[in-house]
Structures are given as C-alpha cells and as structure tokens.
Amino acid sequence: MANFRSTLRAMVLGLGLVPLVAGAQSEADFSDIEPIELRLAHVVNEQDGFHIAAEKFKALVEERTDGAVSVEIFPNAQLGDERTLLESMQIGTVDMGVITNGPVANFVEEIAVFELPFLFPSREAAYQVLDGPVGQDLLDELERVNLKGLAYAERGFRNLTNSRGPVTEPSDLDGLKLRVMENPVYVDTFRELGANAVPMAWTEALTAMQQGTIDGQENPVNVIHSFELNETQTHMTLSRHTYAPAIFVMGMPVWSELPEPVQSVIEAAAQGAAEYERQVNEEMEAEQLAELKASGMEVVEDPDLEAFRAAVDPVYDEYSDRFGEYLSRIRKQLD
Numbered sequence: 001m002a003n004f005r006s007t008l009r010a011m012v013l014g015l016g017l018v019p020l021v022a023g024a025q026s027e028a029d030f031s032d033i034e035p036i037e038l039r040l041a042h043v044v045n046e047q048d049g050f051h052i053a054a055e056k057f058k059a060l061v062e063e064r065t066d067g068a069v070s071v072e073i074f075p076n077a078q079l080g081d082e083r084t085l086l087e088s089m090q091i092g093t094v095d096m097g098v099i100t101n102g103p104v105a106n107f108v109e110e111i112a113v114f115e116l117p118f119l120f121p122s123r124e125a126a127y128q129v130l131d132g133p134v135g136q137d138l139l140d141e142l143e144r145v146n147l148k149g150l151a152y153a154e155r156g157f158r159n160l161t162n163s164r165g166p167v168t169e170p171s172d173l174d175g176l177k178l179r180v181m182e183n184p185v186y187v188d189t190f191r192e193l194g195a196n197a198v199p200m201a202w203t204e205a206l207t208a209m210q211q212g213t214i215d216g217q218e219n220p221v222n223v224i225h226s227f228e229l230n231e232t233q234t235h236m237t238l239s240r241h242t243y244a245p246a247i248f249v250m251g252m253p254v255w256s257e258l259p260e261p262v263q264s265v266i267e268a269a270a271q272g273a274a275e276y277e278r279q280v281n282e283e284m285e286a287e288q289l290a291e292l293k294a295s296g297m298e299v300v301e302d303p304d305l306e307a308f309r310a311a312v313d314p315v316y317d318e319y320s321d322r323f324g325e326y327l328s329r330i331r332k333q334l335d
Contacts, residue, residue, distance in 0.1 A: 179200055185319065
C-alpha cells in the first residue's frame with residue numbers, strides 16, 4: 001500500500017518525538033513481528049490540528065516499532081464522514097481515526113458530557129478531567145460498541161461565526177440558521193439560545209455556507225482559520241461556549257488482533273500525539289485569530305457570557321440525569 005506523504009511530515013519529525021511513558025515499549029523487540037499497516041482517517045485538511053496529531057502519531061509509532069508498524073493517513077474525508085468512519089472501524093474496514101467527540105457520542109451517549117455548554121473554564125481544567133479517571137472510564141465505554149478509545153486530542157473551545165451580523169447576546173441568535181454537529185447536546189444548546197440549529201456533517205456544512213443555505217456555524221479558531229471560513233462568514237463571536245475533545249479511536253476488530261507490545265506502543269503514541277496537538281493548537285490560536293481579523297472578519301471578543309450561561313440552564317436540567325455520575329464526578333474534580 002502506498003505511503004501517504006503530507007507537507008507536515010517534515011515539520012512533525014523535525015520537532016522531535018514525544019517520549020513514550022513506559023519503558024516496556026522502547027525495550028520491546030519488534031523484529032519478529034510481521035509488518036502491520038494501519039489506515040488512519042480523519043475528515044479535515046492537512047493544515048488542521050487533526051492532521052498534525054495524525055502525523056505525530058505516525059512518527060511515534062513507526063519510530064518505536066522500528067518500522068514494523070506503518071501508518072497511512074487519509075485526510076479530507078477520503079474514507080467518509082465521521083459517522084461513516086466510526087461505523088467502518090466497528091466492522092474493520094477502516095483501522096482507526098481522529099474523530100471529533102460529538103459524533104462519537106452517537107455511539108456512546110455518556111461521552112457527550114464533556115460538551116455541555118460552559119462546563120470547562122479553561123484548557124487546563126479540561127485536560128485534568130480528560131487525562132484522569134473520568135476520561136479513561138469513558139474511553140473504556142467505547143469497547144461496548146466495538147471501538148477502542150486511545151486518547152483525547154482536541155478540537156478546542158468552540159466559537160460562533162455567521163454571515164448575518166455581530167452576536168453579542170443570545171437574542172442576536174434569534175432565527176439564525178446555524179450548523180451544529182450531529183449531536184443532541186449541540187442541537188438543544190443552540191435551540192435554547194434561539195438559533196435554528198441544523199445538524200449536518202461537516203462536509204455538507206462547507207457547501208451550505210458557500211451556497212448561503214445556512215447563516216453560520218460554530219467551531220474552534222483553528223478550524224475557522226484552516227478552512228478559510230472568513231470567505232463566507234463575516235462575523236465571529238469568541239463565545240468559547242463548549243470545549244470539544246477529539247478522540248484517537250480504533251476499531252476493536254483491528255485492536256484485538258494486534259500483539260500486546262504493539263498495543264502498548266499505540267496507546268502511548270496516541271497520548272503523546274494528543275498532548276502535542278493540544279500544545280500546537282494553543283500556540284497557533286493567537287496568530288490565526290489575528291490573520292482572520294486582518295482578512296476583514298469582525299470579531300466580538302467580549303460577548304455577554306453571563307446571559308449565554310443563563311440561557312442554557314435548561315440543557316443541564318435535561319441532561320444531568322442522563323450523564324449522572326459522570327457530570328457529578330467532573331464537577332467535583334473541578335471544584
């Protein structure tokens with residue numbers, strides 16, 4: 001199978017490899033293992049953080065297995081949208097991917113707890129929960145639907161964009177036709193805020209924005225920048241309404257066939273790549289935001305967040321029982 005080469009390959013290798021945490025991985029002998037090729041897919045372009053994470057993962061795995069395991073990366077939804085990728089992993093036709101948390105919640109509802117509006121006050125608070133017992137327990141839940149959760153990368157704090165006008169308070173969203181992920185928490189959140197929330201796959205959303213059939217969307221700065229949404233979206237609001245993880249996930253049919261030393265490398269490499277991508281996202285956000293402003297995008301930096309938080313209280317009323325233990329554990333950890 002031909003190897004995929006991206007423009008970020010040299011950059012990722014040049015910045016060095018994140019050390020793997022367990023000595024066993026670096027000491028394992030992979031010379032007797034038959035070559036393994038893994039197909040890793042995602043739905044965004046080669047400038048996006050997901051691709052940076054994928055490239056880092058590839059470099060770590062190939063280095064730590066002495067080339068016994070190779071990783072071929074398929075960006076730009078070449079193998080399908082995120083729901084399709086997850087379904088393909090379940091049956092073993094795609095090996096693994098970097099997938100936004102929202103679509104994963106269609107398979108394990110509890111994992112959507114992370115995306116309740118205004119749950120995390122900072123990146124650091126989110127990392128503390130994701131990398132701790134709550135995060136691991138939710139990754140383990142994926143096994144019941146034939147998926148293997150490996151680590152949390154990030155999509156990041158999400159912000160509003162639209163082509164209609166500035167949004168400073170919830171009333172400015174009235175009637176705004178807004179694309180959201182195919183996830184009930186997002187749909188209910190924006191309906192409470194007064195928007196006409198339209199769930200759709202990202203590939204469809206790009207076309208809908210170009211054609212003007214939707215007014216806006218919500219995503220982190222890195223997505224808004226890498227997909228040049230300023231070309232169709234004239235306004236952004238730094239609402240930071242939701243922190244969205246992304247998950248390195250593999251299909252159990254593939255995972256269960258891997259030798260244990262390879263499994264250990266893959267788990268550690270996923271965590272290392274996830275942490276690397278988080279760092280890159282944070283470092284790049286200020287520069288990306290400045291470029292979007294310079295392009296003419298109007299940015300509301302100080303919306304009335306108290307009004308937004310009050311407006312989404314009914315979302316917590318609706319979902320608290322569903323997420324139950326996980327929500328209470330997160331709140332306790334953040335106190």
